[in-house]
Amino acid sequence: MKQLQLLMGMPITVEILDASATEADIERVFAYFRFIDETFSTYKEESEISKINRGELAEEEYSDAVKMILALSEQTRQETHGYFDIERDGFIDPSGIVKGWAIFQAAQMLKEAGFGNFYIDAGGDIQVAGTKNGHPWRVGIRNPFNRNENVKVLSITDKGVATSGTAIRGQHIYNPYQPQRTIQDIVSLTVIGPNVYEADRFATAAFAMGKKGIYFIEQLAGFEGYMIDSSARATYTSNFERYVLKDDKTA
């Protein structure tokens, strides 16, 4: 059973393969995403985050969900040497952590309901559980220069995958004074982690680090990454290849 809805300005897809799954199970997941959007959207005037940014809520009035996200954001800020920071100019925007967290929580809901084979994809950040038709889930890493193409196909189960990047823009910076020097600003960074929350927050922080980001992922135990730079070259962590689907040589 599979459904796609547009929420938080992006397509969110939920597919549950377990035969016992019903419409209502999927609807509960989408209801949860709607709650997340209402609470954390910086574009909704009535969201709790907007109220906090307008100074209308005292800290003791924050909901548990907001307190949790603020605590996780602070923890991530410290773990990423300050590269992940939800605060800027006195405003907070926790969207860099909320999505991964929400997908992860939604996946936990499905697990608690007894489902073992499913995926949740919110705007390209993905949690997979179990298998599809007996094989691990196949997750493509989209080519940031050509969205009809995948540059890698991953074969994974019970993992999270998140990509940070600038897919639609493809910025190029060129230094005319040093033409021989490639400016390796990065275009896309995909992280595979134990779950989508972990993958997403570290992908976001590592992307902000620029070219150094992939080395940050390299040192994290249990994480692998694939970084694509503006000259269409990729750098990947030392154990990344174990997740890449082996192509059928006869094909």
Next chain:
Amino acid sequence: MKKTIVSAILIGIFMLYCFLHAANAIAIVPTTATTSRSSSSSTSAATATATSGTTSTPVATSTSASTYKNGTYTGSVADAQWGVVQVQVVIQNGEIINVQFLQYPNERNRSVEINSYADPILVNEAIKAQSAKVDIVSGATDTSQAFIQSLSNALSQAQG
């Protein structure tokens, strides 16, 4: 007066978003879906900043109910500054089952010489397509205003 402050804050937040987005892919995007219908005062090819002032219905609310007519709908061509974006949505049993890109900015890279520097630990390769069939695709979130515009347009057609 209140309105002025609110709109100043909204524009401020949006500019902040644009700025952040330049350095980083931010997960949650503006849900200001500017459809190309007459209700929107901004032009369809308006830049992101120009459309930020309009507070229209989020895409989400109009999609939660199964109100769409079955079929395939092609959205308007929207200017993404680096090229154009056009999407197509497929509706089945009143629900969106697929969103496809018909057009998108597809800049070819300048051919630049590759810097000989590479960290000795990590492998470096030129990207190339792997064509195996996939179940899901991971990529940067499609957060551009142009995407939302073209999509909203396609969905408004689906609503008939």
